[in-house]
């Protein structure tokens with residue numbers, strides 16, 4: 001504890017310095033400064049970072065979503081007070097579990113963290129020492145995760161972090177016979193575009209072997225009811241991103257599911273230092289922001305959201321009527337992820353002499369800088385019928401009014417190419 005005493009002496013010196021400086025600090029702030037404090041200084045401007053118009057969607061590299069005003073306010077308010085972290089984690093989890101009609105819930109540092117913590121929970125449940133041992137020492141632990149070959153994806157790493165190995169299956173017979181005494185969990189990618197085994201069969205077979213199953217539904221709202229659909233279907237654990245369609249903090253997410261598994265995830269999570277999740281810290285602001293975002297999201301309706309996104313898409317299409325050969329359609333992707341109206345634009349490149357990829361690049365270089373959906377100019381991205389001659393506008397992350405700016409810039413670039 002001598003370190004503490006040293007700290008205390010420094011703390012006293014520090015307080016004296018504050019008292020001395022008190023006269024200075026209590027002087028009224030200059031007008032410009034008080035404005036900076038009230039509004040928050042614009043650090044993007046200060047750092048020279050370009051603000052963008054997000055006509056793409058909830059892509060992490062584009063910082064995904066923005067928080068609605070009520071969520072921003074709740075985050076700012078939470079920042080003003082320290083609390084006991086465990087108490088906040090527990091209360092937030094219980095509140096979310098009630099809201100989303102599941103047994104248990106944990107706010108994680110995103111869906112990827114939920115995948116790691118949920119896997120760790122399955123491996124370490126009832127084996128407290130194992131929390132400290134994974135992923136290096138797996139002695140006595142089950143470590144095989146069964147997955148459909150077509151469900152292998154970029155987020156495999158989040159599970160692999162725990163030291164597991166994947167066992168791939170394709171048919172239901174292969175699935176049945178893949179279980180053994182090392183099977184710790186089965187994993188399902190909810191928005192997969194392929195795979196022979198459906199959700200209900202997947203759950204039923206796992207449960208007949210007494211093995212928990214996990215569903216990664218990170219990007220799969222709306223519809224809002226998906227937040228309880230998969231836990232009620234029988235999945236033991238379900239992951240959602242907090243900062244995609246739910247529009248919570250970008251570094252928050254949800255692990256939902258069975259009470260005993262959520263409880264087993266907790267010792268694997270921050271603030272426990274010797275655990276796989278210590279680097280997945282969720283601060284009080286993000287925990288509160290996640291809860292506030294769910295309150296906001298559940299106050300919306302699927303119908304009203306869809307109507308608004310269609311209105312934006314139609315508004316952009318209406319502004320482009322004069323572009324020769326251009327055809328607009330509004331499409332909802334045919335996978336579970338990002339299931340909201342997107343605007344697809346096709347035109348004859350012999351008549352409008354610019355490729356969709358070149359349009360995307362022009363909009364990116366412009367001011368304001370606009371990002372179109374990454375399926376633009378590419379074949380079949382994310383369940384959309386796009387190809388080399390399609391522009392895809394993701395309208396759901398636009399701020400009100402930005403659809404007009406996007407329409408204006410598209411008109412400028414396409415109109416110029418039509419007259420070239």
Ligand SMILES: *Cc1c(COP(=O)(O)O)cnc(C)c1O
Pocket residue numbers: 060109110111112113155191216217218219240241242243252253337
């Ligand atoms: C986005 C996504 C993730 C990761 O979500 P984060 O909240 O960014 O950690 C995991 N799985 C799928 C399928 C996703 O779409």
